[in-house]
Amino acid sequence: MKKVNKAAVLTSVCVGILGLTACNQNESASSEGGSDSDPITIMATLHTPEVPDKKIQNMIEEETGVTLDIQWVPDNNYDERLNAAFATGTLPQVISIKNADMFKGAVRDDQFWEIGPYLDEFENLQKLKPEIMENVKIDDKIYSLYQGRPLSRSGMIYRKDWAENLGLEAPTTTEEVFEMVRAFTEDDPDGNGQDDTIGLTDRSDLEYGAFKAVSSWFGTPNHWGEKDGVITPEFMFDEYVDTLNFFRDIHENGYMNKDFPVTSKTDQQDMFKTGKAGMYIGSMGDVESIYNDASKLNPDLEYDVHNYVEGPHGEYGIWSIPGYGSMLMFPKSSVETEDDLKRILSFYDQLMETDNTNLLVWGVEGEHYNVEDGMAQSIAENQQAIDREVKPYLSLEIGEADSSGRYEGFSDYEPKTKATELEKDNENYLIQDLSIGLHSDAYIQNGERLQEIINDATYQYILGQMDEEGFEKAVDNWVNQGGQDIMDEYTESHNEING
Secondary structure, eight states, rough: OOOOOHHHHHHHHSSSSSHHHHHHHTTTTGSSSSOSOOOOOEEEEOSSSSOOOOOHHHHEEEEEETOOEEEEGGGGGGHHHHHHHHHHTOOOOOESSSSSGGGGHHHHHTBBBOGGGGGGGGGTGGOOOHHHHTTBBBTTTTOOEEEOOOOOEEEEEEEEEHHHTTTTOOOHHHHHHHHHHHHHSSTTOSSSSSSSEEEEEEOOOOTTHHHHHHHHHTOOOOEEETTTTTEEEESSHHHHHOOOOOOOOHHHTTTBOOTTGOOHHHHHHHHHHHSSSEEEEEEEGHHHHHHHHHHHHHHOOOOOEEEEEEESSOOOOOEEEEEEEEEEETTTTTSSSSHHHHHHHHHHHHHSSSSHHHHHOOOBTTEEEEETTTTEOOGGGGGGHHHHHHHGGGGGGOOOOHHOOOOOOSSSHHHHHHHHHHHHHHTTTTOTTTTTTOOOHHHHHHHHHHHHHHHHHHHHHHSSSHHHHHHHHHHHHHHHIIIIHHHHHHHHHHHHOOO
């Protein structure tokens, strides 16, 4: 790859949806704040509609003595922009990736820095969680820092007032979950004498919607498990089919929204907020934002959150992410020397200092947040400024509160506080994805396409458009179109790592 050309990078970033405003902000980055040294160039994911005000960036630059040249790229265009920069040799010094497979070949071709040997030199970087660093390894070596995320937010939010009206407790088994969604549908939980409620609201997302959490309760592996010494996809386990039958029964009886395979998250949550549905399975932390909207329509409603649901085997398990949202990697095409790498790592080490991370995540105390019981509480009346000046910079955080010492978020809404506690409780029952750290060229080439075969069959089965024999044929189709190669390569990779 050729040396990164800053002008070319700026030109590429200035094309398209970021527009001229973003270009002007990027071009001015190296002249505002920081030291007189060359700026550190970063391609950052933008999760907000507009590029951020530079208030926080300028303060970070002043605190660290580093000038930042941040290229803000919208989340839905990030991979495309990253691939284009990689192809043209114009990668910045720091990139963010969600899937290590994306650049695994380039890593093996020595195009990225292995940073593991340097981490002991930095006091704060050493605090990154070893178990998460293990998950970011490629070929048993560390090439990236990580942006921490809770290992499992999954659980349920339900109408506590409806449950109390019907004499129901929080469900602790899959049978009790079924009974709650039945009762919420058939037993007039809101007491208005009308047949106008359903038990469960779900959406077109088999991972972050209800399906994968419930599948965990039934004991299904997390994406990939091991069967007879072979790394095998989740949908080839009996527990996956048990989950299909569970949802099919709920759907057939009208206990959930019939059109869930084409329902958006917004529409799913609207059904819950407006009192159409009584149970929402997904991220428990959503409870506060849902309540804030729902209580405007019905001030008397009550929500509660719950995580522990045993499956037919009498145990509780919940699927886990690897503990990170994104990984930060450092291309040798733009980070040319060991000294350059150490300067960048030193910046992230400074960024992990508690005061700096609080600034990055929460903003300015007294302006964007206040400290309440040792936690940060956003100032509600300044939400527009928070969205404009602070929120986008969450993309720059590495580690998490446990490793940096930054404030956790405060909420005076009890179910939200409980949700945070239950996320931590989930860590006692995690089902790990056995494919993490394994390699398969076949998966990189065909995994996403092949998964659509299973997704379609899953929806068709639940909707009653396919029987178990039809689902088995879909699985055979997955195997014959390249799935067997993925299984073989994952198994070989697993055996190499584990001897």
